[in-house]
Amino acid sequence: MCGIVGYNGKNKAVDILLNGLSKLEYRGYDSAGIAIVDKDIEIIKSKGKIADLKEKIGDKKLEGTIGIGHTRWATHGEPSEANAHPHTSNDGSVTLVHNGIIENYQELILKLKRHDYTLYSETDTEVVANLIDYYYKKYKMGPIDAINRTMVRVRGSYALAVIFKDYPDEIWVARKDSPLIIGKGTDGMYLASDVPAILEYTRNVYYIDNLEAACLKKDDVIFYDLNGDEIEKELKTIEWDIASSEKEGYEHFMIKEIHEQPDVLKKAISAYVKDNTIDFTESLLTSDVLKGIDSVYIVACGSSYHVGICIQYIIEDLAKIPTRVEVASEFRYKKPILSKNELVIIISQSGETADSLAALREAKELGSKTLAIVNVVGSSIAREADYVLYTYAGPEIAVATTKAFSTQLLVLYLFSIELAKTKKQINEETYIELLNELKEVPDKIKYILDNEVKRIQKITSEFSHVHDAFYIGRGLDYAISLEGSLKLKEVSYIHSEAYAAGELKHGTISLIEDNTLVVGVISQKEIYEKTISNLVEVKSRGGYILTVSPESIPVDNVSNYKITIPETNKYFYPSLIVIPLQLISYYISVSKGLDVDKPRNLAKSVTVE
Numbered sequence: 001m002c003g004i005v006g007y008n009g010k011n012k013a014v015d016i017l018l019n020g021l022s023k024l025e026y027r028g029y030d031s032a033g034i035a036i037v038d039k040d041i042e043i044i045k046s047k048g049k050i051a052d053l054k055e056k057i058g059d060k061k062l063e064g065t066i067g068i069g070h071t072r073w074a075t076h077g078e079p080s081e082a083n084a085h086p087h088t089s090n091d092g093s094v095t096l097v098h099n100g101i102i103e104n105y106q107e108l109i110l111k112l113k114r115h116d117y118t119l120y121s122e123t124d125t126e127v128v129a130n131l132i133d134y135y136y137k138k139y140k141m142g143p144i145d146a147i148n149r150t151m152v153r154v155r156g157s158y159a160l161a162v163i164f165k166d167y168p169d170e171i172w173v174a175r176k177d178s179p180l181i182i183g184k185g186t187d188g189m190y191l192a193s194d195v196p197a198i199l200e201y202t203r204n205v206y207y208i209d210n211l212e213a214a215c216l217k218k219d220d221v222i223f224y225d226l227n228g229d230e231i232e233k234e235l236k237t238i239e240w241d242i243a244s245s246e247k248e249g250y251e252h253f254m255i256k257e258i259h260e261q262p263d264v265l266k267k268a269i270s271a272y273v274k275d276n277t278i279d280f281t282e283s284l285l286t287s288d289v290l291k292g293i294d295s296v297y298i299v300a301c302g303s304s305y306h307v308g309i310c311i312q313y314i315i316e317d318l319a320k321i322p323t324r325v326e327v328a329s330e331f332r333y334k335k336p337i338l339s340k341n342e343l344v345i346i347i348s349q350s351g352e353t354a355d356s357l358a359a360l361r362e363a364k365e366l367g368s369k370t371l372a373i374v375n376v377v378g379s380s381i382a383r384e385a386d387y388v389l390y391t392y393a394g395p396e397i398a399v400a401t402t403k404a405f406s407t408q409l410l411v412l413y414l415f416s417i418e419l420a421k422t423k424k425q426i427n428e429e430t431y432i433e434l435l436n437e438l439k440e441v442p443d444k445i446k447y448i449l450d451n452e453v454k455r456i457q458k459i460t461s462e463f464s465h466v467h468d469a470f471y472i473g474r475g476l477d478y479a480i481s482l483e484g485s486l487k488l489k490e491v492s493y494i495h496s497e498a499y500a501a502g503e504l505k506h507g508t509i510s511l512i513e514d515n516t517l518v519v520g521v522i523s524q525k526e527i528y529e530k531t532i533s534n535l536v537e538v539k540s541r542g543g544y545i546l547t548v549s550p551e552s553i554p555v556d557n558v559s560n561y562k563i564t565i566p567e568t569n570k571y572f573y574p575s576l577i578v579i580p581l582q583l584i585s586y587y588i589s590v591s592k593g594l595d596v597d598k599p600r601n602l603a604k605s606v607t608v609e
C-alpha cells in the first residue's frame with residue numbers, strides 16, 4: 001500500500017526522498033510524487049514508477065533540504081498525476097502526503113464545499129489537506145491545533161506528513177492506524193512508513209502512537225497528544241541489517257529471501273531456546289500464563305492465516321487444547337464467542353494489517369488475552385497485544401512472503417511445544433526430542449536449497465503455460481498446500497486451488513483434464529496411502545502429478561515428477577515442504593517474465609479493509 005517518506009536536515013532532500021521511496025517500492029504503488037521546500041514549495045508527481053518520477057524531475061535544480069514524498073497505491077480514483085500525492089489545499093498553504101483511507105471523506109467534501117473549497121482530484125487525501133487549511137485559518141492557533149482538530153473530525157486511517165507554507169522549516173506528522181516511524185540521524189530527521197526507507201541513514205527511531213502528532217525540526221522532534229500537550233518518547237534502536245534490504249547479487253528479492261531461510265530460522269531458534277529450554281520470559285509469556293489457557297483462537301490473513309491452519313493441527317495434537325482458526329476479516333465482524341481463558345493469537349508479519357489489527361482490538365474488548373506473532377518491531381499489532389513473540393526474519397522486501405512465513409511457523413512450533421509441556425501433555429524426553437529435531441530444520445532446508453533448486457528450475461519452466469493447478473494433501477499436508485497454492489497464484493497469475501485430498505472427489509475433480517498440474521503433498525505417514533489413492537484417481541483422469549514427499553513415502557508409481565525432502569518429525573514437515581513450493585512459484589513466475597518481487601495488484605502491508 002502507499003508509502004510515505006520525509007526529511008528535514010542539512011542535506012539535499014530530493015536524493016534522500018527518492019532513495020527512501022525506492023526502498024518502499026515493495027509495498028506496491030502506481031504513482032509517486034515529492035514536495036521540496038525551496039523558495040516555494042515545489043511539487044513533482046508522476047503516474048507509474050519512481051523511474052518515471054525521476055525522469056520528470058530531470059535536471060531541475062532542487063536544492064531544498066526539507067521535503068516529503070509518496071508512493072500511491074490507488075484507492076480513491078485511478079492512478080494518475082492528478083490523484084498522485086502530494087496534495088495541496090486550495091491556496092497552497094498546506095501540502096501533504098497520506099497513507100490510509102479517510103472513511104467519511106464524502107461528508108467532508110460537502111462541508112468543504114459549503115466553505116468554498118474546490119477539489120481537483122478524486123482522492124480522500126486532498127480533503128484532508130483542505131480540512132487542515134480550514135481549521136488553520138478559522139482558529140488561527142497554529143499547526144498542532146489545526147492537525148488535532150482534523151484528527152478529531154476525520155474517520156479512518158492515516159499517516160500524514162504535512163508542510164505548512166507559513167512554517168517552511170518544519171514537517172508535521174500525525175497518525176492513526178497506518179504505520180509511521182520517525183528517525184533521528186546525525187544530519188537530520190527522517191520519517192517513513194517502514195524501516196528500509198531510512199535504514200541507510202539511521203537506526204534510531206521513535207514510534208508514534210495513534211492520535212499523536214509530531215513536529216520534525218532540523219535536528220529534533222517534538223511530540224504532541226490530542227490535547228496539543230507535549231509528550232516524551234523513547235528513542236529505540238533498530239537491529240535490522242542493511243544488507244537484508246539489498247539484493248546482494250541475487251536476481252530478485254524473493255529468491256534471496258528463500259535462500260535466507262536457514263539463517264533466519266537459526267536466529268529465531270537462538271532467540272527463544274536457551275540451554276535446551278524454550279524461554280519466552282522476555283515476552284512475559286510465563287508458564288503461569290500458559291497454564292491458564294484452555295483454548296486458542298488464531299486470527300490472521302493470507303499466508304499468516306495458513307501458518308494458523310498448520311499450527312491448529314499441532315496445538316490440538318500435541319498440547320490437546322481446542323484451537324480454532326479464522327481469517328481476520330471474518331473474525332472482526334462475526335461477534336466471536338470467546339471463553340474467559342481463551343488465548344487469541346494474531347499472526348502478522350507486518351504487524352499493520354488492518355483486519356488483523358481490528359481483530360486484535362475486538363479480542364481485547366471481549367476480554368481475551370492476546371498474543372502477537374510479528375516480524376516488524378514496534379508495529380501496531382506488536383504494541384497493542386498483551387504478549388509478543390517476534391519472528392526475527394529481518395526485512396522482507398518481496399511482496400510474496402517466504403522467510404517471514406517460515407519464521408512465523410517456527411516460532412509457533414516453539415509455542416506449541418512449550419504449551420504441550422506446560423500442560424503436561426508431553427514429558428521431558430519428548431520435549432528434548434522435539435527441540436533437537438526442530439534445531440535440525442534449518443540445515444534440512446539448506447540441504448533442499450543446495451540439492452533441489454536446479455531440478456525444480458528445470459521442471460517448472462515446463463509449467464509456465466498451465467492455466468490451472470491443484471495442490472492436494474491431508475492434515476498438515478493440506479495446510480501447507482494452501483500456502484503453496486497461494487504463492488503460485490500471487491506470483492505467476494496461474495489459477496490454483498488447494499484441496500483437502502479427500503474432498504476433491506466431491507465435485508472439483510471434474511476440473512481435472514489432460515495435463516492439469518496437480519501437486520501432491522505427502523509427508524504424513526499415517527495417512528499417506530489415502531492421499532496416494534486420491535492422486536491415482538487424478539492421474540487416471542489425465543492429471544500431471546508432481547509430488548513433494550520424504551524418501552520413506554513410496555510415490556514412484558503415482559508421480560510423474562518427484563521432489564524429495566529430508567525426513568523430519570511429522571509436525572515439522574510444513575517447514576521443509578514449503579521450500580520446494582516457494583521455488584516452484586518463483587521459477588514459474590520468472591519463466592513467464594513476470595515481476596516476481598512486485599506482483600500485480602498486491603501490496604506488502606494491507607492497511608485497508
Ligand code: F6R
Nearest residue numbers: 302303304348349350353400401
Ligand atoms: C502472501 C502474503 C499475504 C500476507 C497477508 C497478511 O505472500 O504476503 O497473504 O500474508 O497480507 O499480511 P501480514 O502477515 O503482514 O498480516
